Amino acid sequence: MRTDMLGFEGCYRRIDHHRDEQSHVSEVFIPSAAAIGPWSNDHQHGGPVGALLTRSMRRLPHGAPGRIARTTVEILGPIAMAPIEVTARVVRPGRKVELLSAVAHQRSEAGTRPVAQASAWWLRTDESPEVVHSPEPRLAAPTDEELARGEEGVPASWRRGFVGSLRWAVRTRIGQIDGPAIAWASMPYPLVEGEDGDDLERCIAIADAANGVGSRLNPKDWVFMNTELTVHLAQPPAGEWTGMVAESWIGEDAVGMSSAVLSDLTGPVGRVAQSLLLERL
Template structure:
């Protein structure tokens, strides 16, 4: 009898935590299968990596109420399916604005090697609900009929690792060439096993899938890997679902750009951009 795999309980397991000696954050994680890449079983997906870097920066103590408004994640090299150590610190402190930084490292033959880094702007928050304006329309939320719809759903080659562990409601065909693609995704488990209140990190992780949702290229013929991920959040995302209205810009020399508007179930919350390296298979 075939045994169905157990649903994931997180992309990572926290295995160590301690001070880094500079009033920062230091944590070590072991990846689960839900952190895997669709390109290789030996690599971690960039979304969970960016999310765990953002988590470390979010945990840095601040003197006033506020939140991360912009995160940029740089992938420095292949991130193996192996333990990852994350450190974070305040690069530029401030009462209203602070610049945060984080580094993810893995151990290799020559010692600890940085594999990804991130920076974030933390901003002090206050009520501005009386002047709210959003330039993008809010699409309807996911419907039962859209849940991973056969011909419009996630390509079979991507149904593994992190992407395969998500719940998908695909509204327009992935790879369409007549305009932006729309999909909703839900990460029905925390980024780190046992965590709560990590809606920011789950949004960051899903946002990295924008290049796939908005792809104009067939993944059977092309590899399109993003070198970085930049997310601007005008509002704090809430809820289990993240919407992506995404489109890719394909250049003439093997370089491209992925862009998307991010939504939760109530409103647009921000935008994401990724530089793409294009390669024929």
């Protein structure tokens, strides 16, 4: 799926927004086809929703220059392909450290319910070039051959919605058994129509695909849904491309976890972890 098939340029279009006296920010968005998840055309992918929550927290007023160092997104239930309202606030203000939160709600005939929530730590930034260190090796950039193959390495059933809207460069077969899987993905459009594409938002959205990239299970036989997403970023991500060295850990009781090292084209930037709920099809 390419961006001209999304309905509009972006995963979401903002249709309403306001800020109250306590600087709480509330916005309403409608999803495009790029927000569709891998398991059902009726539900949104957790990646764009997590990026939307992170976007709202990032845009809150802050006491000092800084950035989000950790984001945790909790998926509270199925998120329908319908308007979504996101409200964000500063829970714990500070000069060096702030705790942020955001909640996404949807309305139905049964009433309004929360469908996802997130928290983030905002840390004051300074300069530390003399002590820069990464424990992870640099991931080689996508090759022309990998870019030419595109999404061929992505399971056919996932080549729609959000996953299908991304550009892919798959280095090792997704679903392989021996060792982690390696893939690059690019989100070549903004999260919200009319806005400049933000590198943090792109990284958070793509990071949610780590459980698919590092899967050891055939999606024809198993559903392996992540109930949450936690991303730690030691380095601010830059650019459209996010690399993942991902693998899954499957328990004997149909519960597991996914983890991945995240990179941009300059080097490693952080790590992602997700809890997995497994179900046989």
